Amino acid sequence: MPGQLHYGATAKLLHWVIVALLAVQYPIGWLMPDIHPGQAPGAAMTFHISFGIVILVLIVVRLIWRLTHPVASESSLPPWQRLSSEAVHWMLYVLVLATTVSGWVFASFRGWAVSFFYMMPLPMLASDNAAAGKAIDGLHQAAEWSLLVLICLHVAVALAHLFIYRDHVMQRMLPK
Known part of the structure; x- marks a missing residue:
């Protein structure tokens, strides 16, 4: 892949902001109480969905940035590592997109009125449909667990x- 040899400041900033938001998002999602039919979502759900929307916007911006500002694969890596690295990065994009969009669709199918950090209402992507909501919730949970496993691998x-190879590959994404 043609391009520069190191990630620029914008790519690094987007990467680390998304990392930080995911580090906040996962605990909120796991710790928030279940919301039963007829019950309004509380603060935890509002923040969970709001952070999800921010992550969705940032991952789309990051994806566009990556496509328009390509970075060459690390030439010191064996071909199988370059290929697997590229595959893992694309899977991360797909899973972040799938997780955030499925969460938004799930909230829509539940018929919730949700705001963006209590400042403005969020548009719902679908209408109230409990059966579809249950199916989408299953997809959302599968996507979030798959994403977590892939993040841990990454x-x-x-x-x-x-720490082991000491090949300076990691320095490409660390702040200077």
Whole structure:
């Protein structure tokens, strides 16, 4: 892939802001109480959906940035590592998109009136449909667990490059 050899400041900023937001998003999602039919979503759900929308916007911006500002694969890596790295990064994009969009669609199918950080109402992407909501919730949960597993794999490999291989691959995404 043609392009520069290192990630620029914008790519790094988007990457690390998304990492930070996901680090906030997962605990909110796991710790918030279940919302039963007829019950209005509370603060935890409002923040969970709001952070999800921010993550969705940022991942779309990050994806566009990556497509318009390509970075060459690390030439010191064996071909199988370059290929698997590229595949994992694209899967991360797909899973972040799938997780955020499925969460928004799930909230829509539940018929919830949700606001963006209590400042403005969010448009719903579908109408109230309990059966569809249940199916989408299953997809949302599968996407979030798949994303978490892939994130853990990504972090483990990054740490291996940093501490075991010591090949400076990780430095491409670290702040200077």
